[in-house]
Amino acid sequence: AQRVTQPEKLLSVFKGAPVELKCNYSYSGSPELFWYVQYSRQRLQLLLRHISRESIKGFTADLNKGETSFHLKKPFAQEEDSAMYYCAPPSSGGGADGLTFGKGTHLIIQP
């Protein structure tokens, strides 16, 4: 079975400090992974996907197959980054599958 783990329920850092939100996965195939974000009183939305290799709002995420990780990073945290972050695991193939989300990490950026 596919598994994704977000070990931190809560992460608090100061504004301007680096941020790393951890996500580890177990999957035997070629993973395609996502990070979703939910800001206060807003709907859950895609932040970035592994395959695009882009930086969104200063965040990047690199797939490390050796460590089976897909950690989300930002060099300098901003207060508006405070939100719930969910890592989404690889697909089992086909468009019909739902996403088995990680349990989420609540990121708090302190001023």
Next chain:
Amino acid sequence: DVKVTQSSRYLVKRTGEKVFLECVQDMDHENMFWYRQDPGLGLRLIYFSYDVKMKEKGDIPEGYSVSREKKERFSLILESASTNQTSMYLCASSPGTSGVRNEQFFGPGTRLTVL
């Protein structure tokens, strides 16, 4: 932009009532999903549907059923609401391209309280 709407933002029901949560998407997506979101438990998939009249159980289907009579609409039904079904319910949709990992688009959520 994809628009996923849910019929209610807040809902209060009594134990034993039958509850209907409606979700509509306007982007002709094949796949639709229902999740519940609880603190510390993240998002858990209840049911999903990959076509009209098709449904598949997710991780926690007990106590729920679904209906997809039209492509754009996916309903979640609580046959007899119980207090442990108090939660935030999220609907989502995604395109159905087979073999491609697709982004899901979420509705605003329905916060259901069962008294």
